Amino acid sequence: MNPHRRQLLGWGAAAAGAALAPGLRLIELAQARSPQEAASKLQRWGLLIDITKCTDCDVCVTACHEENGVSGHGRPATDAQWIRKVSLRDKRTGYAQTLPLMCQHCEDPPCVDVCPTGASFRRDDGIVLVDKHTCIGCRYCVMACPYGARSVVHEAVSGQKAGVPRGKGTVESCTLCVHRVDRGQTPACVEACNRDGGKAMAFGDLNDPAAEIHRRLKSEPSSQVRADLALNTGVRYQGL
Amino acid sequence: MARVHYREIEGGSGGYYALLGALAALIFAGLVAAWTMEHEGHYVTGMSNRIVWGTPHVFAVFLIVAASGALNVASIASVFGRDLYKPLARLSGLLAVTLLAGGLAVLVLDLGRPDRLIVAMTHYNFKSIFAWNIFLYTGFFAVVGVYMWTLFERRLNLYSKGVGLVALLWRLVLTTGTGSIFGFLVAREPYDSALLAPLFIVMSFSFGLAIFVLVLMAACGWTGRALGEVVLKRLRELLGVFVATVLYFVAVHHLTNLYIARQHDLERFFLWEGGVYPALFWFGQVLIGGLLPLLLLFGTASRRALAAAALCVILGGLAQLYVLIIGGQAYPQRIFPDKEVSSSFFDGVVAAYAPSLPEVALGAGGVALALALTAVALKVLPFLPRSLADGDVGGSTA
Amino acid sequence: MMRIAAGIVVAALMAAGCADAEEKRARRIALPVFKIEKGGTCVAPIEEMRRDHMTMLLHQRDRTVRQGLREPRNSLGNCIECHASRETGSVLGKEGFCASCHAYASVSIDCFECHTPLRRQRTAARP
Known part of the structure; x- marks a missing residue:
């Protein structure tokens, strides 16, 4: 798609969003890719999370696990979590914060480096995924992830959601709701946060000059978790 | 030097079959454990989303590390030309192969999808140390196989030095690879050190030789072969040096961390406050696996002391790998420095872990597999010299 | 390998074989059930589907996962939409389209360890 058209559509979508209800963004994306169009290197999907606005709620977590069919067996140590709320307290001042933490969709993901079969991979548009067809369940990626973002499916799964395969013995993590993104929707956590959170x-x-996230990252301060590792994460935080 | 005469072990006694039966039972238990873990899923083990590598990996890494170390005796004979070790070279090569087989069996059977092993053989990501290791391990079998051929076949004996050198270099790279599995993990402070590669190499020297000594003493004892003091003295001193070297590397690793402010929490955890991990470190790794063997090896000259020292080295080695592998994961990842962190996903807390029966059974099954393969191989091919009495071994360097 | 071998076996069983042997076999072994409730034609001729459906799925799977190409034609979801049983909504189960033939051919299916075997009927029916 040519960038000019993208931009126009972007503005159109923004206008439509503004017209629908202020603050309620039903349409975040310019447009869905067509099913015949491969994920492109020109794009880099990402999240910007302003934790000064992040409250004690966990609608993002609930929405994610509902959307992706991530259900537990009442065993916290082995149940999967694709996104979690983390509470922070400064060791010296006691300043408390809370934020959602999930796969940070790094540009140089350690999980992808270590995966022996290449099952852990980064799609051209920056989304880090596990190809469960070639995942052998060695869990090396879990060892390598600096964010503790990955889970091992510890027991048989049933009742999966149609676009979200999950199965015993493989590793999984936040997919940035790739099935929704490919349809032109926003991830479930973002939708829920903006609706109920x-x-x-x-x-x-992140690459689209017309995108709100791009503009904010350009004009406002933001940070990466474990920026010292220089992984260039796709998920950025404000107020951290 | 007098020609060494090798002979298969008799292998017909009740004791031999009792040994094989016991090992077969352990292997069977390991297979049942693996089947259970694969069928039920890993929740039946002590492993979790925070401790993804558990007891099976302690055993597997131990066996793999020991495998490369077991080859040392052969290397000393072939590459460094020490005649005294020549009669021991075949057994050394055999143990290298069987221990690796046992370790890999454990590693593979613990996979979440062991049925997809073929995927691991057909899809490679060459940036992954695991992928390199797949080649290093399979290559090791091939290289040691050829090496043993040059040891067995008289016409090829002259090549044993060259092939032995390749095998030595290969095993050094292999153990570097094993150590780097952990050493390259930037995400976890307890690993993330280039020191782990050489540490694993000296660990392999020590663990491999300890197993070699025990197997040699048992095989000679049970088959009525003479085992002279000359050989034992040499092995005793060698093991002592290796044990001391491991202690040195461990000390350097900890001292480095103690010097660096951001690693202080880590050291407090592993040396003092971390519950079972400091206990295993001080009592298992340092006392039983280090100081006690040194005392036994250099303090006395008795055979029992040597056997006890070798056993201590093995136990200490398992403790060391338990602390490294499981303790390294139990220690919370530092995602947000300077913050106290809490979540429903065990952020900021020490992850709980207790070995489960299936894990221990699988690990012990791997050990049993290695020993059973060794016992069978000793019966099938002439790995052991007929005598290792003082007069029968190359005394020139004794 | 397994899949190709199995494909050849299935194709051989379907296409060839003398009537006698087939009758005998039919008496001994439960034959697969082909109840395709939704009319129309498949994405390729039946012979081709019987022989190559696994290759088509494999190809599509890599395109979808790796490149984000979600062409519906050869997708597993598209198979399920047509071939799921009307009663159970599933391609698995005793008379399930996938399960019964795979049981007959004695080839395990790995798809449904992770993918749902159910048709998306409810979401489709939603206005």
């Missing part, structure tokens, strides 16, 4: 999360193409 603190409106702290934004989703978009």
